[in-house]
Amino acid sequence: MSQTAPKRAEHIGSLLRPKPLTQAFRQHNAGELDDADFHAVQDAAIRDVVALQEEAGLQVATDGEFRRGSYWGHFIDPVAGLAVREARFAFRDDHGHEEAFTAAHVEAPVRRTRGISVDEFSFLKAATKVTPKLTMPSPPTFHFWRGAAALGPGSYADPAAFFADFAEVYRQEIADLYALGARYIQMDEVPLAMLCDPKVCERLAAEGEDPQALVGLYIDAINAALADRPADMVAGLHLCRGNHRGRFLSEGGYEPVAERMFGELKVDAFFLEYDTPRAGDFAPLRFLPADRRVVLGLISSKQPEMEDIDTLARRIGEAAAHVDLDRLSVSPQCGFASSAGGNPVTEEIERRKLALVVETAMAVWGQA
Numbered sequence: 001m002s003q004t005a006p007k008r009a010e011h012i013g014s015l016l017r018p019k020p021l022t023q024a025f026r027q028h029n030a031g032e033l034d035d036a037d038f039h040a041v042q043d044a045a046i047r048d049v050v051a052l053q054e055e056a057g058l059q060v061a062t063d064g065e066f067r068r069g070s071y072w073g074h075f076i077d078p079v080a081g082l083a084v085r086e087a088r089f090a091f092r093d094d095h096g097h098e099e100a101f102t103a104a105h106v107e108a109p110v111r112r113t114r115g116i117s118v119d120e121f122s123f124l125k126a127a128t129k130v131t132p133k134l135t136m137p138s139p140p141t142f143h144f145w146r147g148a149a150a151l152g153p154g155s156y157a158d159p160a161a162f163f164a165d166f167a168e169v170y171r172q173e174i175a176d177l178y179a180l181g182a183r184y185i186q187m188d189e190v191p192l193a194m195l196c197d198p199k200v201c202e203r204l205a206a207e208g209e210d211p212q213a214l215v216g217l218y219i220d221a222i223n224a225a226l227a228d229r230p231a232d233m234v235a236g237l238h239l240c241r242g243n244h245r246g247r248f249l250s251e252g253g254y255e256p257v258a259e260r261m262f263g264e265l266k267v268d269a270f271f272l273e274y275d276t277p278r279a280g281d282f283a284p285l286r287f288l289p290a291d292r293r294v295v296l297g298l299i300s301s302k303q304p305e306m307e308d309i310d311t312l313a314r315r316i317g318e319a320a321a322h323v324d325l326d327r328l329s330v331s332p333q334c335g336f337a338s339s340a341g342g343n344p345v346t347e348e349i350e351r352r353k354l355a356l357v358v359e360t361a362m363a364v365w366g367q368a
Contacts, residue, residue: 004131004183004184004234005060005131005133005183005184005234005236005268005269006060006184006234006236006269006271006293006295006329007058007059007060007131007329007361007368008329008330008361008364008365008367008368009057009058009059009060009329009330009331009357009358009360009361009362009368010058010060010271010295010329010330010331010357011053011058011060011062011331011332011335011354011357012135012186012188012238012271012297012301012331012332012333012334012335013062013064013065013071013133013135013186013188013238013335014062014064014065014071014135014335014336014337014338015049015052015053015062015064015065015066015335015336015337015350016064016336016337016342016343016345016346016347016350017045017064017066017337017340017342018045018048018049018347020041020044020045021041021042021045021066022340024037024038024041024042025038025069025340042066042067043123045064045066046063046064046066046067046123046124046127047127049063049064049066050063050124050127050128052351052354053128053130053354054128054129054130056351056354056355056357056358057355057358057362057368058130058354058357058358058368059130059131059368060130060131060132060133060184061124061128061130061131061132061133062124062132062133062134062135063120063123063124063127064337065135065335065337067119067120069339069340070338070339070340071135071137071188071335071338071339072104072137072141072142072188074116074117075104075116075137075142076104078112078113078114078115078116079110079111079112079113079116079169080108080109080110080111080112080113081106081107081108081109081110081111081155082104082105082106082107082110082142083104083105083106083107083152084102084103084104084105085102085103085104085105085146085149086102086103086146087101087102087103087145087146088145088146088147088149089101089145089194089200103145103146103150104141104142104143104145104146104150105146105149105150105152106142106143106150106151106152106155106156106162107152107154107155108152108154108155109155109156109165110162110165110166110169111165111169112168112169112172112173115173115176116136116169116173117134117136117173117177118173118176118177118180120134121134121177121180121181121182122180125180125181125182131183131184132182132184133184133185133186134177134182134184134185134186135185135186135187135188135238136170136173136185136186136187136188137187137188138187138188138189138190138191138218138221138222138225138237139163139166139167139170139218139221139222139224139225140189140190140191140192140217140218140221140222141188141189141190141191142166143159143162143163143191143221144190144191144194144214144218147204147207147209148208148209159217160217160220163217163220163221163224164224166221166225167221167224167225167227170225170226171225171227171228174225174226174228174229174233175228178229178230178233182233183232183233183234184233184234184236185233185234185235185236186235186236186237186238186271187222187225187235187236187237187238187267188238188240188338189218189222189237189238189239189240190239190240190241190242191214191218192215192218192219192239192257192261193239193240193241193242193254193273194241195211195214195215195218195256195257196252196253196254196255196256196257196280197251197252198252201256215257215260215261216260219260219261219264219265222237222265222267223264223265223266226266226267227266234268234269235267235268235269236267236268236269236270236271236295237265237267237269237270237271238270238271238334239254239270239271239272239273240273240334240338241273241278241279251278251279252278252280253279253280253281253283253284254272254279254280254284255280255283255284258284258285258287259287262284262287262288262289262292263287263289267292268292268293269292269293269294269295269329270288270292270293270294270295271294271295271297271331272294272295272296272297273297273333273334274296274297274298274315274319274333275297275298275299275300275302275332275333276300276333279333282318282319282321282322283322285319285322285323286322288322288323288327292327293327293328293329294319294323294327294328294329295328295329295330295331296315296316296319296328296329296330296331297331297332297333297334298312298315298316298330298331298333298360299312299330299331299332299333299353299356299357299360300332300333300353301332301333301334301335301336301343301345301350301353302333302334302343302344302345303345304344304345304346304349306349306352306353306356307353307356309356309359309360309363312330312356312360313360313363313364316328316330316360316364325364325365329361330357330360330361330364331357332353332354332357336350
């Protein structure tokens, strides 16, 4: 595996959209801003956010996902057969408040009709002096949220058939990204994290689904999507418990899926959320193969309070009891804006937290 990524100091991908950008999205959606002017606002915002990352000392940069309304929504138009419907789950907070959301729906056989993120990557690569990272939603993102209802009449008889076709969408996209110079990609995966939650698994069983069968199905789907990845392209997998305006979807440590996930997934690194007690302890890291790395998401992108660097260093040391320190990195637990609305933190807090990631990496490893 290439040692150029992940870096010691990482971030997940999405960043807070500045007000001119969110306003431009609204105006463009309303037909009040043409494509050229809309893209010009996006371009300017991306240049600024790349500069923010570089000024924080990060050696890897994303475009903040500034061309997307959400982390997965940009797949809908370029992939024939996909639509949007209501999800069967809801975001919630620590006070029990819930918020519904939408999810992908498969209404016909899927086919990639054009590049999905190739333009995103081309612009990012030209805009940054550091390593450009391209994020993408994982294949299970397009199935789990609606369960059996995710596959509409006239699409697929079963999920395995859908994922077989969908893997080709990813393989084509990854090949085009590689040709443009992409050497570092990250898949964002929520369903496997959901399958760590006993209450979610109980609900699935009551609805006639086998949670452990889903674990295997989703591992196979991710591996199939990455099957033709060139050897010098690093692939990471971010496990997320839900991230929308500070709310979450699930809780529970990684133990229920850790042995299979770490042992069977053909990725180079795992980005794991460890910002709250909901994530459990570091013991599941004992299953990590010797040629894999872990990025510890210890800094919250959801809460404005700044973490203490000594506490962060101590927690990294605790993780090192299960995985060699040399195979660890640090990051926020998730992006700052998985959807356009963003989390309840300010751009100044975001900047300070990204700088804290770098400061922590320098304190622990002597490099970012």
